[in-house]
Amino acid sequence: MAATWVKASCCSFASMTMTMCSSFCPQIPIHLKLRPISSFRTKPFFVSFKVFSSQTSNATSTVVEYSTQVGFLGLGIMGSPMAQNLIKAGFDVTVWNRTKSKCDPLIGLGAKYKSSPEEVTASCDVTFAMLADPESAVDVACGRHGAANGMSPGKGYVDVSTVDAATSKLICKQIKATGALFLEAPVSGSKKPAEDGQLIFLTAGDKPLYETAAPLLDIMGKSRFYLGDVGNGAAMKLVVNMIMGSMMASFSEGLLLSEKVGLDPSVLVEVVSQGAISSPMFSTKGPSMVQSMYPTAFPLKHQQKDLRLALGLAESVSQSTPIAAAANELYKIKNPHQQNPLWPIKLV
Ligand SMILES: NC(=O)C1=CN([C@@H]2O[C@H](COP(=O)(O)OP(=O)(O)OC[C@H]3O[C@@H](n4cnc5c(N)ncnc54)[C@H](OP(=O)(O)O)[C@@H]3O)[C@@H](O)[C@H]2O)C=CC1
Ligand SMILES: O=CCCC(=O)O
Numbered sequence: 001m002a003a004t005w006v007k008a009s010c011c012s013f014a015s016m017t018m019t020m021c022s023s024f025c026p027q028i029p030i031h032l033k034l035r036p037i038s039s040f041r042t043k044p045f046f047v048s049f050k051v052f053s054s055q056t057s058n059a060t061s062t063v064v065e066y067s068t069q070v071g072f073l074g075l076g077i078m079g080s081p082m083a084q085n086l087i088k089a090g091f092d093v094t095v096w097n098r099t100k101s102k103c104d105p106l107i108g109l110g111a112k113y114k115s116s117p118e119e120v121t122a123s124c125d126v127t128f129a130m131l132a133d134p135e136s137a138v139d140v141a142c143g144r145h146g147a148a149n150g151m152s153p154g155k156g157y158v159d160v161s162t163v164d165a166a167t168s169k170l171i172c173k174q175i176k177a178t179g180a181l182f183l184e185a186p187v188s189g190s191k192k193p194a195e196d197g198q199l200i201f202l203t204a205g206d207k208p209l210y211e212t213a214a215p216l217l218d219i220m221g222k223s224r225f226y227l228g229d230v231g232n233g234a235a236m237k238l239v240v241n242m243i244m245g246s247m248m249a250s251f252s253e254g255l256l257l258s259e260k261v262g263l264d265p266s267v268l269v270e271v272v273s274q275g276a277i278s279s280p281m282f283s284t285k286g287p288s289m290v291q292s293m294y295p296t297a298f299p300l301k302h303q304q305k306d307l308r309l310a311l312g313l314a315e316s317v318s319q320s321t322p323i324a325a326a327a328n329e330l331y332k333i334k335n336p337h338q339q340n341p342l343w344p345i346k347l348v
Helices: 002-010 081-090 100-108 117-121 134-142 165-174 191-196 205-221 232-260 265-274 279-291 299-316 324-329
Strands: 017-019 033-035 069-071 090-097 126-129 156-159 181-184 199-205 221-226
Touching: 033 265, 069 117, 081 090, 081 100, 081 126, 081 191, 081 205, 090 100, 090 117, 117 126, 126 205, 134 156, 134 165, 156 165, 156 205, 165 181, 165 232, 181 205, 191 199, 199 205, 199 232, 205 221, 205 265, 232 265, 232 279, 232 299, 232 324, 265 279, 299 324
Parallel strands: 069 090, 069 126, 126 156, 156 181, 199 221
Antiparallel strands: 017 033, 181 199
16 A cells, blocks of 8 residues: 555656637537648648637637648557547548557558658658657757658647756757758647547747647647747746656645545545645546555656756756755655655655
């Protein structure tokens, strides 16, 4: 039981110019034709997308009429449902993943397959990358047969991986050296929001690409923020995940303490949900944590990576972050039999 809470805290983790009626009802699926907004695209851009009444409102419908080629690199927990939503919305999607077998379900849904990131970007107008960490994001973008090799003017690269600002800037430089445009767009939201097209995009970089890619983002997400220069999206994402890592560690401690003093942790979850510290994260993860159920949504190693990168960000501006630093130690644990002096329980 002791390991329960630790494990749970980690695992169970236009302006495209629209030709449209301004008084559309967001509840009713409608078909829209979009015109290109910039010289970024050289051919007519008819697109299918989910309808938003504003940047942060809920989107409720999807439409299909589309001719652009969309690439997707990285089909893990997040990338796979994101690419799937683009395919289901009617986009022409070409996929690549290091482990080829993860492409098969998407190919079954109609995706095309290419055997390298370079081939994907060479054949696509806009390519998304959803990779594990800074190393893999750089490798896939800038390595041998990497995405940059297939980029050229008129194309766009949207990196939705969670990385640090320096990594994002490095990738941006390589992509832009080809004449293509770059957008960083890490996401808030986990496996279920990815499946449901309810992610929150934290974007920064080339505004024309942001605008061109907006309908694609709107298929995969419920809102998007444009934050200016490359690095700001990465920083925003790291701050958000730093808060999340600390709060889930604290929640885990509370659940364990409640049990050790003879309280029912389920009741604690209910009490928390009704009070000022209620949070969708506690409400959705809490019940499964109490039941010792840990379906992986946000792998422990990624939360630790994000805390590590957030601590680096804090260090860059000499900000003290003792709470995040303590939480980071917890997420470092790889050996379940190892005892962590910072955690008040023996991990068995
Ligand atoms: N899961 C979540 O809830 C969320 C995750 N994120 C972030 O999104 C990103 C992806 O997360 P998630 O989908 O959960 O992670 P997964 O571990 O499920 O997938 C990681 C992906 O990266 C690929 N990859 C890893 N290393 C390499 C490499 N060296 N070269 C090429 N490809 C590589 C994997 O390929 P392969 O299949 O071959 O291993 C896989 O496609 C991470 O940055 C994460 O922090 C952001 C929001 C929520
Ligand atoms: O990076 C992962 C975020 C997970 C979430 O927002 O639920």
